[in-house]
Amino acid sequence: MSGTLYIVAAPSGSGKTSLVNALLEREPGISLSVSYTSRLPRPGEVDGKHYHFVSRDVFERMAAGGMFYEYANVHGDLKGTARNAVEPLLAAGHDVLLEIDWQGARQVRAACPDSVSVFILPPSRAELERRLRARASDSAETIARRLADSREEIAHAGDFDFIVVNDQFADALADLRAIVAGQRLRRAAQLSRHAVLIADLLKNE
Ligand SMILES: Nc1nc2c(ncn2[C@@H]2O[C@H](COP(=O)(O)OP(=O)(O)O)[C@@H](O)[C@H]2O)c(=O)[nH]1
Ligand SMILES: Nc1ncnc2c1ncn2[C@@H]1O[C@H](COP(=O)(O)OP(=O)(O)O)[C@@H](O)[C@H]1O
Numbered sequence: 001m002s003g004t005l006y007i008v009a010a011p012s013g014s015g016k017t018s019l020v021n022a023l024l025e026r027e028p029g030i031s032l033s034v035s036y037t038s039r040l041p042r043p044g045e046v047d048g049k050h051y052h053f054v055s056r057d058v059f060e061r062m063a064a065g066g067m068f069y070e071y072a073n074v075h076g077d078l079k080g081t082a083r084n085a086v087e088p089l090l091a092a093g094h095d096v097l098l099e100i101d102w103q104g105a106r107q108v109r110a111a112c113p114d115s116v117s118v119f120i121l122p123p124s125r126a127e128l129e130r131r132l133r134a135r136a137s138d139s140a141e142t143i144a145r146r147l148a149d150s151r152e153e154i155a156h157a158g159d160f161d162f163i164v165v166n167d168q169f170a171d172a173l174a175d176l177r178a179i180v181a182g183q184r185l186r187r188a189a190q191l192s193r194h195a196v197l198i199a200d201l202l203k204n205e
Contacts, residue, residue, distance in 0.1 A: 003090045004183055005112050006030065006097040007105045007160075010120035011150030012075070013132035015166040019120060020099055022169075023176045030095040030180070033085040036062065039077035042137045052082075069111065072103035075142075075149055079104070102156035109159075116183050118176065119160035123167035 010016035024032055034048065038056040047053050054062070059078045063071055069087065071080025081098055089096050090112075098108065108115055122128035128150060132143045157163055162179050166172040 003093050003095040004187065005086065005090060005108065005115040006095065006180070006183075007108055007115055007117040008097060008099050008120065009102055009105050009117070009153065009156075009160065010166075011122065011128060011153040012146040013128050013135065013150075014120050014122040015131065015169065015172070016099060016120050018169070019164075019166060019172055019176060020097065022173050023180070024097070026173075026177060027180055030097050031089055033081050033096055033098050035079050035081055035098075035100070036068075036071075037077055037079045039079075044137070051079075070098075070100065070104040070107035072101055072107075074101045074103070075145055081108075102153055102159065105156075106159070116162075116179065117160040118162045118164055118179060119157040120172070121154065121157060121163060121165045123165055127167075 008016060008020055020032065024030055034050070034052060036052045036054055036059060038054060038059045039051075041047065041050070041053050045051065045053075056078060059071075059080070062068065062082075063078075063080065067082055067084075068080040069083045069085070071078060073079075079101070081100060081104065086096050086098070098104070100108070105117055109117065122131065125147075129143075129147060132138065132146055138146070162175075164172050164175045164179075
């Protein structure tokens with residue numbers, strides 16, 4: 001049986017990366033896909049860990065070669081998930097998590113209708129702005145663009161299977177863990193419901 005593909009999206013600054021990292025620490029069975037991007041690294045970002053940083057030209061050639069599972073132009077930068085970061089892992093039964101925007105999420109839902117998608121909301125616009133400023137690594141211009149772009153991202157929250165509000169971090173993390181636990185229970189129940197039939201069909205005469 002193939003693994004579960006989780007999609008997590010959110011407006012920039014809502015705490016998505018912090019929440020996903022905390023979730024993966026507690027759920028080591030889920031692999032985080034490292035995206036490709038044409039944007040420059042921020043101070044402290046490591047190639048191959050936070051992103052695979054490539055030139056726009058290389059990104060566009062990869063896209064033309066069909067190497068991406070999904071990709072989109074996000075805040076003016078190209079970002080994409082390589083097929084090889086998803087398809088072989090799912091086929092081998094591993095769970096994979098994608099931190100991507102709403103445009104990528106739409107492409108993934110079309111390719112993988114069984115994926116489980118989560119949208120993270122900040123508790124208010126004022127708090128979103130405060131968190132973007134607290135990060136300190138972005139220029140005023142970048143922060144303004146992310147705040148403006150957040151409206152388009154939030155407008156697609158209703159397309160997702162679950163919405164988690166990241167007000168108190170511990171509560172939001174508990175909600176994410178409950179979503180993962182629920183998915184695992186559903187899959188286990190489905191397998192056990194059909195276990196006898198599957199064993200029977202596999203039996204050698
Ligand atoms: N479609 C798509 N979006 C991505 C991918 N990787 C990151 N993003 C999105 O790009 C946006 C900006 O990410 P980033 O530049 O790391 O900034 P941050 O969200 O402010 O930390 C977020 O909405 C991410 O979900 C990807 O592979 N595909
Ligand atoms: N529940 C929370 N309460 C207060 N601050 C938070 C919370 N969640 C995340 N943050 C802070 O908000 C900032 C943005 O978080 P980050 O994970 O980088 O967001 P994103 O990946 O969505 O852009 C960081 O400084 C982070 O520590």
